[in-house]
Amino acid sequence: MSREELSIQYHGLFLPKETHSVNSLKFAQEFSFENDVIAVTYPKSGTVWMQEILPLILNDGDLTQIHTIPNWDRTPWLEETRLAVVVDQLKSPRALVTHFPYHFMPASFHQSKAKAIYVMRNPKDVIVSSYYFHQMAGFLEDPGTFDEFLDKFLDGNLVFGKWTDHVKSWKHNNLGDRIMFITYEEMKEDLPAALRRISSFLGKNLSDETIHTIAEHCSFNAMKDKPMSNFSLVPKIYMDSDKSPFFRKGVAGDWKNHFTPEQLSRFTSTINKEMEGESFSLPWSLD
Template sequence: MAREYFTHKGVLFPCLDYSPEKLSYVENEFQVRDDDVFNITYPKSGTNWMLEILSLIRCGGDPSWVRSVLNWERAPWVENHLGLEAALKYPLPRLLCSHLPVQLFPKSLQRSKAKIIYTLRCPKDVLVSLYHFSKLLRIFRDPGSLDSFLEDFLSGNVPYGSWFDHVTGWMGLKGNENFFSITYEELQQDPRGSVQRICHFLGKELSEEQVAAVVENASFQSMKGNKMSNFSQLRDEYMNHQKGELLRKAELCSLRFAGICGDWRNHLSEAQSQRFDTIYRERMQGLGMTFPWD
């Protein structure tokens, strides 16, 4: 069953640990609570980095929790079987993760005050990161050549569907008081300021020392060396640890935060980049927003 997909409402999902029945349950019956905090991303957009930041903010910068509890137990994924089971048992207040596009997200969000933190990343970097990750993750199909994967990505023929649909869907909530968006690039360029903004959104003001502790303990080096955060504990049926690791590269700048921005330049040809730009302009022109990578 590994590497096989099914389609649910026009979106691809892996067969292993996902099902149409559970996805329908999440959309129509899962009850979002007012005190829930959701970490939402398109895959490979900074999900685990934001999870680490939110975990540390919750603990005032104290790394004990992130060093003793697996990250997918700290913030379960509501859309897969194991994550949903954990989310339903999670002690309040809940910290939860999801890659779901907005149209498949629990409908009960609409009548709740739950906080949504949505992290975006340069889609060319997402493409390259997802391409390499697909080689490691056994629940994803082998991506084939980068050229063929580029076409799959641009057409949305990848797990969780189109990046363009995902971003335009979730960014439609921009302006709602319980919705906060931030880019991977902002997190990297100004980690301290970004953490302070996230804290303010969550209504959890930390001291300068606590903010500094969050930044330090969510650094690339800290996460890479933390077996609770680096996915080294993920079972072999899900990930081929012989082929590589989750945290693929580091930009060890003075703040020592997470992976490289602009790494796509080391992988995409000029023709591939131009092909991507053409589709990007077509799909994003109506959004009326600019991003750090534009």
């Protein structure tokens, strides 16, 4: 099926019909933010990782939730249908995630004390991860060849649009000290240090022992083996791990195994052109 058949269109963006509806998007716009925290990502940039991390930090390392509640109910997406079902069960401060661009956020978010953590990932690894996810996700269109998928990514013809538009929308914010930026690569390189940064931003003074416990339970291998975290509870018709595992590699730099020199040149020139004149620079070299 095509993207148009599998998606709902919302303010110019295509979103998967399987997880989004007119009602869920209305619910998101009417959602009342308080002192919550929301992790913001372009798809395949570390969303599920943050779904694991945030409740552990907010609950001082208590492991109960990660063993008893699926991650999509523990840290639900703002824009997806599941939020309305579980919202009353979320303890304040609530942990949420979103793929929304900045200008899609509801009015209450801007008027509240809610905090945002924007996770950025090298777009070359984002596209590789997304390519394999499209192969196994029955609610997304078939990706075709990697070369064909590369064109779709650069043109913004995927769910949630262009990567560059998403990053720019959140970089040009007026949230002040209510937002922090962190990279997937930073988290991979030194997860305990990243957890300390996040904890400090959220006003949590966690002990080294608690940080170590959280880091241990949020490692790729630990999450890969947890049914409440690895999406193995999702029916195969929606996510078929035989086509590609959901927890595939969880590394930085896998793009080197997929890009030809011509593809890398095309990718780099397009991204650099779209970022030209921006007041911020990307934290990776795209060459």
